[in-house]
Amino acid sequence: MMRRLYQSLMAASRAHAQWEIETTTNIIKNRKMLIILLLMALPLIIPAMVHAASLPEAIGGKAAYGPSYFSAKMFYGSIAIGVVAGLVTGCIGAGGGFLITPALMSLGVKGILSVGTDMFHIFAKAIMGTTLHKKMGNVNVGLAVAFLVGSGLGVTGGGIINRALYNYNPVMSDFTISMIYAVLLGFLGFFALSDYFKVRKSELSKNKIGLEKLTPMAERMQSVNLAPMIQFDEKIVPGGRKISGVFVAISGAITGLLAAILGVGGGFVTFPMFVYGLGISTYTTVGTDILQIIFTAGYGAIAQYALYGYIFYTLAMGCLLGSLLGVQIGAITTKVVSQSKIKAFYAIAILAGFINRIFALPEKLSQMGYISLTPSTGAILTNIGVWVFFGLVAIFAVWIIGTFIVNVPNLRAEYDEGSKAEYNAEYGEDNKAVVSTKRGAAQ
Template sequence: MKDLYNSLMYAARAHAQWEIETSFNIIKNRKKLLVLFIMALPLLIPAMAHAASTLPGFIGGKSAFGPSFFSPTTFYGSIAVGIIAGLITGCIGAGGGFVITPALMSLGVKGILAVGTDMFHIFAKAIMGTTLHKKMGNVHAGLAIAFLVGSGLGVTGGGVINRALFNYNPIMSDFVISSIYVVLLGFLGIFAMSDFIRTKKNAPKVGGDVHGSPEKMTGLGTKLQSINLAPMIKFDEHVVPGGRRISGIFVAICGAVTGFLASILGVGGGFVTFPMFVYGLGISTATTVGTDIFQIIFTAGYGSIAQYAVYGYVFYTLAMGMLLGSLFGIQVGAITTKVVPGTQIKAFYALAIMAGFVNRLFALPEKLTQMGYISLTAAAGAIITKIGVWLFFGLVSFFGIWIIGTFIVNIPKLRAESVEDYNAKGGVSQ
């Protein structure tokens, strides 16, 4: 279980690094900022003018096929959610995407809309600021093609199931999505907290990568690579003389699992790609990271557009709000890592994950009552849900205020370090 957690965290860090590079690429490019402004203008002005409740359906208003009540508060909340997710990604170096869907659902957005909107937000950021060219040396064409074939099937299946559940019973749809997040965030939260405690006891390890990337082949990887099932794909020639070989069928199955979970949860899917590739198939970490970043763009694009947007399950206004918020959060978070103690960051990350877990857990009683499975007064169910919402936003807001406050207080120190770096490089801007 510890190895599984370590692999999940390594995958989260790889995805976070891609997000950081992508965000900086957008911020530093004037043309992309102009495109972002043009894209945002027709969406943001009505929301900021407090006319959001009457937005037309095609940009995510009440008349969309899968309606979700929209208010200016929801829009501003989406910006706050983006900032928090960006701070987690930039400051901690681990994916903040796990909190986005639960946070949107806490703001009153239906589960299926939260999933579709989150996927669209990932895709929009990817196509605007992708730094994929930096990773292309680690992308294996054969593995990527086999993976994307399976991923396409998985995303389609996840989208079909999500839409079918919503059409059958919107409350059940929310319940299923919340339940999956309870299991996922509960697992990650417990191990994140234990990782913080372990790191605190071993202070010399702070600042290093305590989630190492295993390169040794596992027994399962050795066994699967010994099965000669066409088509066979050769890879990792840079790791092992002569390379390794694996059946494309196994790679496609991994892609299907990743695509399915990504489509159900509204995330990039990298958190399952890494353990399956490294521990299951015996693929090196470098090849896994490169291929994972490559697949996220296509998985999020196909899922958000073909499975959600065309059916009216994407809130473009909220996606834009999250994108703007995350760009700010990632910049501040990435810079603040220079002055924030690593152990404190780990503690807040663990708390953020546990907050998401409690938030979705506390939402379940009300959903079960509405579906008639348990007997609970409507008032009691609503109170339990609200407690979960306040706990979640209270904890993540405290985290956000602490990081931003630390950044502001240390601006003089950060400026001094920037000048020193500039002078050390001979006064030449890089």
């Protein structure tokens, strides 16, 4: 059961990573988008180069009630975070987005602001370079409508919960977000590490577990005749299958709730619920998932966080700039890095996020009065988590970027050969025809 859930989560992460790679590629190839992005970033980069005057701790410090603490290193840190998250997404094909919120919190950003910033960064990337039109053939309108109705309710509920927690006690808000991330990253990290040691020779992506076959849970769900019934997968199963729109809406509500609380797109729960719980094919799930990511991130970022001042636009732009670079380098580097090493670093990166959040919890518990801990001890534990996290992801980033730089000649040669072969395949025969015609005319 747990293994199947992990496989479903990884399938969701890979689908989201593929969408993100396509999206960033579209932005980089579009000169207008790059110019717009540069113009948007200039007003942020220039002021960040000059350290602002230090504010009193009660107003602008890390311990202040308001979430407005800022320093220049946070902006540069957000770019580095974006690069690392992009490297994980591009090189490993999964999981990069899970690192952004914990990393921003490690820089001193309040949890609720990290969540809102992460959601806005996802939304900004989506509207600038989305490839949704390519996936629309996979989208079932009935499933999409029911899911988005539920997702809207879930995002609203998640935003209300996060804001209520923060208004009640900012420390409790940070503690809750950290705890959820610790559980999620711990689950993913330990399973990824065990897979690395157990399945070195056979790749996880090749180890299919029959997700297309209906599970007992999916069979029970599809047997319930509860209006409105939605028909889907007509192209895969003769006559298609049917599921109650109520179950789809509930799945959307759960996805939206978790996405709004954690600040991610929500795809990591869409796949397990759709494929494992409802029996919807991965073919249909991919298209619906991309559609819901754009809606969930956009509605959550704007309606639940931006309107209440819980988005750090400067850091969102930094994450966006960094991820555009990181995703491309990571995706290219997969051609010269063994998959076993990639899996090992993925497990290490995710476990680094887990350690980061676990070591932040004692200080939060102490500040809320649940345990007795001196402020210095709590700060030391938190700093250990921060240094372990940034140290491990820095090693990962340096290794990937170094591998990329060393192999630039090989990658360039491979690209030139591929371009030449593509050109010959497309124009070779035409060129021969043109040459023959010219020779005939000359004779």
